[in-house]
Amino acid sequence: MLQKDVKLDNTTKSWVLKKHIDFLQSFGKERHQYESSMMEFLRMSGMYWGLTALYLINDGKIPKEDEIFEYVKSCEHSCGGYSPAPGHDPHLLYTLSAVQIACLINRESELPIEKIVSYVSKLQQDDGSFTGDKWGEVDTRYSFCALACLSLLGKLNEINLVKAVEFVKCCQNFDGGFGSRPGAESHGGLIYCCVGSLSIAGRLDLVDADTLGWWLAERQLPSGGLNGRPEKLPDVCYSWWVFSTLNILGRDHWIDKEELKTFILASQDNEGGGFSDRPGDEPDPFHTLFGLAALSLMSYDKILPIDPTFCMPKAVINRLGLKPQTLS
Ligand SMILES: COc1ccc(S(=O)(=O)N2Cc3cc(-c4ccc(C=O)o4)ccc3N(Cc3cncn3C)C[C@H]2Cc2ccc(O)cc2)cc1
Numbered sequence: 001m002l003q004k005d006v007k008l009d010n011t012t013k014s015w016v017l018k019k020h021i022d023f024l025q026s027f028g029k030e031r032h033q034y035e036s037s038m039m040e041f042l043r044m045s046g047m048y049w050g051l052t053a054l055y056l057i058n059d060g061k062i063p064k065e066d067e068i069f070e071y072v073k074s075c076e077h078s079c080g081g082y083s084p085a086p087g088h089d090p091h092l093l094y095t096l097s098a099v100q101i102a103c104l105i106n107r108e109s110e111l112p113i114e115k116i117v118s119y120v121s122k123l124q125q126d127d128g129s130f131t132g133d134k135w136g137e138v139d140t141r142y143s144f145c146a147l148a149c150l151s152l153l154g155k156l157n158e159i160n161l162v163k164a165v166e167f168v169k170c171c172q173n174f175d176g177g178f179g180s181r182p183g184a185e186s187h188g189g190l191i192y193c194c195v196g197s198l199s200i201a202g203r204l205d206l207v208d209a210d211t212l213g214w215w216l217a218e219r220q221l222p223s224g225g226l227n228g229r230p231e232k233l234p235d236v237c238y239s240w241w242v243f244s245t246l247n248i249l250g251r252d253h254w255i256d257k258e259e260l261k262t263f264i265l266a267s268q269d270n271e272g273g274g275f276s277d278r279p280g281d282e283p284d285p286f287h288t289l290f291g292l293a294a295l296s297l298m299s300y301d302k303i304l305p306i307d308p309t310f311c312m313p314k315a316v317i318n319r320l321g322l323k324p325q326t327l328s
């Protein structure tokens, strides 16, 4: 079977740092007005992706912190959950993004912490799993959102952590990977969510690190890029999901970092800045964060260090006194 991959033109690129700062600072303004209105349904997450990326390459400086915190507050619901934009419904995805943004700008103590804890706790099911909102769709993505959100607020003990870990374990497959629910196939993004959950819970002993490490290393293609499942095309965001998981498991040397770096740099937009999912596509804040975050794990140039479990600057995780488990 011909292996699906992309062909890189052979110029190893350096990176256009200044243009990435411009791209991130202008996203949502006139240049991207249409796109930003199209993306209203995920705007709180879009702000977390854009602001975290900017923090990493702009020396930790984030402009208009008061305006940002006003926006976060405008999306707060009486139940303690946050919506992606005013007038939308609250959801666990955007509640995590809201807490992450507050931590980035040092304002987490001004959040209604007890109400957020109550919102997240109510989403935990009897089997330890979490739904994304009251409509009840269970997915290991939401286990990660719940544990990351409460851990950032120092309230991890307010949910049943033993049951939460038990559910993640039930989603482990024979290939060492994890899926969205028990029996679902292994997928790079969900493996990151499950290993990230176990890292926050201090239960990486439950992971078969050699079998999973091997499956993750198999994601690297001749282009240097990583895919999320066998036979899929490489994609910059998997540089994060797969590579940060290998980093947590202490096996990031099992892939060729130089080749991964070349793939990521080939996916940057030299004109307008930003990174796309693969070379030649449109850049967006989502792939810009995950490309920069993977480069940060490789200590590329002057990108500030990032925490592999929370996908947040190490300086913020240290300030909060958090120590997510990793296997050295
Ligand atoms: C452009 O098409 C999509 C498809 C899915 C989504 S998503 O919200 O379900 N989601 C996140 C995601 C975001 C973007 C994007 C474009 C512009 C912005 C502004 O900030 O963000 C683009 C893609 C994307 N996807 C889809 C994707 C990424 N790589 C391959 N694909 C198919 C991921 C998707 C699921 C998701 C992942 C992580 C997360 O924290 C939240 C949602 C969004 C746009």
Ligand SMILES: [Zn+2]
Binding pocket: 235, 236, 237, 238, 277, 287
């Ligand atoms: Zn992607």
